[in-house]
Amino acid sequence: MLDKVSVQEYMAQVGIEARAASRVLAASTTGVKNAALQAMARALDANRDLLARENEKDLAAGRENGLDAALLDRLALTPKTIDGMIEGLRQVAALPDPCGEITDLSFRPSGIQVGKMRVPLGVVGIIYESRPNVTIDAASLCLKSGNAAILRGGKEAIHSNRAIAQCIEQGLADAGLPLGCVQVVQTTDRAAVGAMITMPEYVDVIVPRGGKGLIERISSDAKVPVIKHLDGICHVYIDAKADLEKAFNIALNAKTHRYGVCNAMETLLVDESVATAILPRLASAYKEKGVELRGCDKTCALIDAKLATRDDWATEYLAPVLAIRVVASLEAAMDHIAQYSSQHTESIVTEDYTRGRRFLTEVDSSSVMINASTRFADGFEYGLGAEIGISTDKIHARGPVGLEGLTSQKWIVLGDGQIRD
């Protein structure tokens, strides 16, 4: 293991190479980028034995260190996981290249023509947990969007990630791209993360993926912009004018389709005029699925539920637990959302035009829906073709972040010799 000064120096060297490679990548054609992605897919396929062998080292160490079953499961590179990585690379190769797109080009009174060109951000640093498949995921999205990538996975996956890095390098070399285009950090020293998030001269944006604690720590210490995902405290509001059949299906799906995901509903808001009609039916459906219910006093008067505390409104359960609150109006629902939501995803169920339009306009979350399950808040469902994460930030990328979220726009000006008067 390197000492702290050496880690700083090593990361600076990684940064310098990434910065240089980012210029080459920004000037590379879509064809070259796709060729690298395809070559990486072939290299993964050709190195299945190596990947399995190196992954087994990580798994053995993980078992020895008492990693729990879920973590070991995410660490494992099974033949199916490797198939998925190969398929993912081919899918990203098939996506349209966002770079170079010119929009809004129009003439100004001065005679210059002004527009915007979509361009890579430059160098993207990704910090993630011990899931080696994320290494390929992140590499492919950065490469396709024209960004050099610095990838720092969890230390438990270091052998797997180094083996994957060899396949990535082979792909880059095959396509004639510098190896600095995608670098997997070779040290497991935590100081590497500290260095990476404080070198704005080499890194343009950091995307941390992992637990809330990690993300908060990174955001707080970073000297580089961070695209981040914090909580997903998502709401469904069943309006007075809801179609109760739609409401039932959406409220059930938003909670029970998957529990441990950020776009699952955590609090159900029900207009008091329809609470009696919908809550008992929903309650028995939730009970059948094993969902624990915690409700306001009005809810508890209608169904069998534990009395919710203020903490329940502010909690992302990520579990078969649901908070339910009966509200007096659309305004009360929006007030509750403004106070407790993490501004991730909220949905209204209503047939009323004006209320639907108000909810859509006034609720300040990264996804706002009418008559749809919050579970649709996802890059694939939105048609992005891929997703590096879901941002709960307001500036730059908001909601699901695909290739476009890893790009920016510069202004371009076409003239015939114009000068300012």
Add this chain to the structure above:
Amino acid sequence: MLDKVSVQEYMAQVGIEARAASRVLAASTTGVKNAALQAMARALDANRDLLARENEKDLAAGRENGLDAALLDRLALTPKTIDGMIEGLRQVAALPDPCGEITDLSFRPSGIQVGKMRVPLGVVGIIYESRPNVTIDAASLCLKSGNAAILRGGKEAIHSNRAIAQCIEQGLADAGLPLGCVQVVQTTDRAAVGAMITMPEYVDVIVPRGGKGLIERISSDAKVPVIKHLDGICHVYIDAKADLEKAFNIALNAKTHRYGVCNAMETLLVDESVATAILPRLASAYKEKGVELRGCDKTCALIDAKLATRDDWATEYLAPVLAIRVVASLEAAMDHIAQYSSQHTESIVTEDYTRGRRFLTEVDSSSVMINASTRFADGFEYGLGAEIGISTDKIHARGPVGLEGLTSQKWIVLGDGQIRD
């Protein structure tokens, strides 16, 4: 003056009011926002005496404290400055409202319809120097873009800013908007800035306007995203295939139209094949304007110039000084730009299609131009109608920032009861 704890508490209160007002503002119609802007304009017009009286207090204190003539000039609220502020409010009222615009709405295979809606950022904090007219400028752009504003001007302008704040409040009240929509910080304590940039719960983005030192300090200490402008080290490259008449006009205009502005050219790059043809003629034009020339050795062999040091390539002169370097090729010019540019604005002068296209694609600056003066990098020249500043950041807003740069986009989903399978 308040003590430090009180300043924290005061700023938190300002933040709470801004956050609450931002919800009202986000739900307000374009008509209401415009009515407030028009009412502010009327209030300024009706309070010219008050403004002059309060401004005189600032000017007297400034003279007493030995402020230099340029600072006093920027501090002064002359009848003409007030006319400009009134006219500015009316112009912003006349601009299209960016909020609510829905784009890219399309159906997905699941049956949901997905698109994006442009929305305010929420609460914008603006920190600026002792130029009271900026108070109105910033207030109008934030209000029109649906953002609550917290405005912190330089302490030398406090009396003027308080008087302007009265006019702003009158305008808000006339339109029925909460006073929290635009708040001028009432204390001159520097701790107010420290508080403002570290309360992400109340402030969504900070826009600092001022000297580089101030902006670097704010960026480094902020816990809130910062849209910032650092250097403007802008380049013009005269290519081998340049039309030398255009090159002459652009190189002269980019340097001498105004000296103290961020989009002025600071370094001229000239292809060696045209250096003999263009440099002597340019040199005498610059001499006539009193511009000091500092050149590389090849430049000094052709014209009378001081030998440039490495520092010259990295300096934003903001003065009648120009660095000139003769380069061997387009690649050498782009290498120089990649190394020394502040990524603000660069222009190539060329008649060559392929080289122009390469420069446009490969140069990574917020504005990249062909055959136009760098002085065009400006919100008004680009047709934004207004400008809160020019961003040298890569994420979110890049280059001139108008109303759109003060907004974000949320995802909207329209469904008929769709759930995830």
